[in-house]
Ligand SMILES: *[C@@H]1O[C@H](CO)[C@@H](O)[C@H](O)[C@H]1NC(C)=O
């Protein structure tokens with residue numbers, strides 16, 4: 387999560403070629419092979435939905451997959467620009483509600499050091515009140531977040547309309563080196579256990595990546611206006627690096643599915659490395675998590691200080707999220723693919739500890755973004771209130787993060803335009819994939835710590851177990867727990883009843 391530290395920054399753009407330090411992550415194995423491919427109309431079959439209470443205390447209700455599919459929070463977009471069927475992961479943008487419906491997906495597989503994760507993200511949530519993230523969470527049985535559960539790697543994360551990505555490790559005792567030549571962003575803290583782990587060590591990207599003369603937005607509206615980008619997270623024994631590439635200008639080895647990071651002649655946005663951390667142990671047994679929450683320990687806490695209160699004219703994040711459903715129409719992920727590559731010695735495992743949504747397989751709808759926007763001009767995510775206050779917001783936001791005012795972020799708020807409408811083709815004739823996602827392998831039920839960093843939560847360490855503070859599963863404890871399955875089924879059944887009741 388983001389650190390409250392201010393830091394002096396000057397000239398962070400690494401304009402010279404990357405001279406690899408001896409601990410270079412790029413020295414890692416180059417024999418990576420594809421071990422998991424979440425893409426096309428099978429995307430969701432690799433994931434389950436977490437339906438417990440938000441460990442980060444957001445104004446959110448995480449719903450199951452079938453519920454989400456029925457209400458078009460989950461679906462597929464046939465995108466003729468990327469020429470692919472992409473996963474749509476959205477939220478409820480219709481209802482006035484205190485806890486807005488959203489989805490938190492967890493991969494069924496786990497991954498260890500020696501993994502490359504590529505994220506081909508076409509669109510990501512950018513809206514006041516939201517806190518979206520694509521990240522990895524350790525799942526060691528009986529572990530406590532972030533010290534002994536296998537930690538956390540945040541690949542893509544921000545709040546509100548922030549125009550730069552924050553990449554963060556949350557671990558136990560672990561320090562990383564600060565080398566301005568090794569990465570483009572700004573390291574906020576060398577201690578990845580800062581704030582008892584809840585602050586962690588973050589590297590804030592510059593608002594634009596600056597690679598080989600090209601610039602690329604890393605987050606925010608400009609990210610969506612450019613049609614997103616391909617992120618690559620390279621996690622080896624030597625550290626974690628995060629790269630960003632234009633979709634149509636990736637390294638050829640990456641584009642062809644044989645990634646060799648040593649050949650990537652570019653400076654990553656972030657690199658966490660150094661002898662102060664065992665990146666195979668501090669980080670391990672990771673599931674991929676994709677979620678959008680609202681307010682909570684980060685977005686809620688900085689509501690005023692970030693300028694969001696002034697920009698929206700609403701005093702609290704909770705009130706804004708509750709009463710302005712239309713503001714979240716564009717608060718969705720569109721993901722073309724997530725691909726996992728592992729070096730031969732680190733095959734993926736099976737996630738056995740995550741609480742699973744075991745509801746019936748969903749029929750995922752086809753989402754037509756273009757029609758949605760055409761039918762309502764005010765809901766393109768660029769309503770006049772947001773736009774009018776955009777710059778003020780960013781100014782305040784930066785001031786908050788960096789009181790010294792010397793941080794290298796630039797305001798790149800893009801003007802309103804119709805990119806989203808234009809890039810999404812009508813797709814009403816597309817067939818509905820019947821992605822059978824029946825989960826027959828779920829959990830041994832070991833409790834583990836977690837969630838993502840409580841950020842500025844005062845209850846660091848008290849952020850015990852997101853998988854046991856959900857609906858009716860409060861009795862989980864470490865070790866195999868056969869009651870878990872029963873209770874999870876009970877929860878699922880209860881949930882199904884509730885859903886049925888609502889539908890009725
Ligand atoms: C890392 O180095 C940069 C550039 O010298 C500096 O701005 C930043 O504050 C440093 N970060 C830490 C945590 O020391």
Ligand SMILES: *[C@@H]1O[C@H](CO)[C@@H](O)[C@H](O)[C@H]1NC(C)=O
Nearest residue numbers: 426465466467468469470471
């Ligand atoms: C789109 O992708 C399909 C296969 O996925 C391919 O056959 C077709 O040629 C592609 N079309 C374009 C315009 O790239």
Ligand SMILES: *[C@@H]1O[C@H](CO)[C@@H](O)[C@H](O)[C@H]1NC(C)=O
Nearest residue numbers: 457478479480481487888889
């Ligand atoms: C809005 O809330 C109603 C009542 O709970 C529910 O039936 C409906 O599915 C919700 N709509 C969406 C899009 O979430």
